[in-house]
Amino acid sequence: MPPQIARKSRARGAAAPTPTPSPAGWTALVTGGSGFLGRHLVDALLADGRYGAVRVFDVRPSDDARVTSVVGDLRDPASIGGAVVGCDVVFHCATASPAAESAANRGLMTAVNVGGTANVIDAVVQASVPRLVFTSSASVVFDG
Numbered sequence: 001m002p003p004q005i006a007r008k009s010r011a012r013g014a015a016a017p018t019p020t021p022s023p024a025g026w027t028a029l030v031t032g033g034s035g036f037l038g039r040h041l042v043d044a045l046l047a048d049g050r051y052g053a054v055r056v057f058d059v060r061p062s063d064d065a066r067v068t069s070v071v072g073d074l075r076d077p078a079s080i081g082g083a084v085v086g087c088d089v090v091f092h093c094a095t096a097s098p099a100a101e102s103a104a105n106r107g108l109m110t111a112v113n114v115g116g117t118a119n120v121i122d123a124v125v126q127a128s129v130p131r132l133v134f135t136s137s138a139s140v141v142f143d144g
Contacts, residue, residue: 025052029087031074031120032094033067034058037135041091042067057083058094074116081123089131092120 028045032038033056045051046066055070056062057080062069072079074094084090096105096112117134124132 026050026088027053027055027086029055029057029070029084029090031057031080031090031092034060034062035093035095038091038093039064041093045091055083055087074119075111077119077122080116080119081126084120084123084127084129087127087129089133090120090124090129091133091135092117093135094120 028051030038030042030045033042033054035058038056038058042054042056042062042064045054053068054066055068056064057070057072059071059073061071070083072083074080094112094116096109121132123129
């Protein structure tokens with residue numbers, strides 16, 4: 001049985017439960033997998049050897065033939081909810097683009113970076129995905 005999502009903080013240095021891979025390997029979802037950080041993470045996951053399947057969730061399709069591309073919007077709970085089903089781990093790397101036109105739109109930045117992250121967390125809990133890894137982005141330290 002896969003480990004449950006930790007509801008309480010672990011003691012500093014305590015190891016997190018590790019999912020047991022199926023014979024085909026773990027299934028990972030990378031939100032923002034078509035972006036700069038996400039593309040590099042996808043490459044690392046595929047090179048690791050433990051991942052039998054990698055899905056990329058992004059607003060634009062992935063051009064990487066090694067992954068399953070899921071086009072969606074983090075602001076749509078059903079969109080991200082369907083993408084996480086069957087995953088062993090979700091890596092949340094997505095953000096609204098830190099480009100000037102997005103950064104100037106505080107509503108978009110908040111909707112994607114705050115609301116979208118809440119949707120990812122809710123989807124992971126609802127689908128009983130055993131592990132969520134959240135990464136931040138440069139857009140949080142600028143005007144976004």
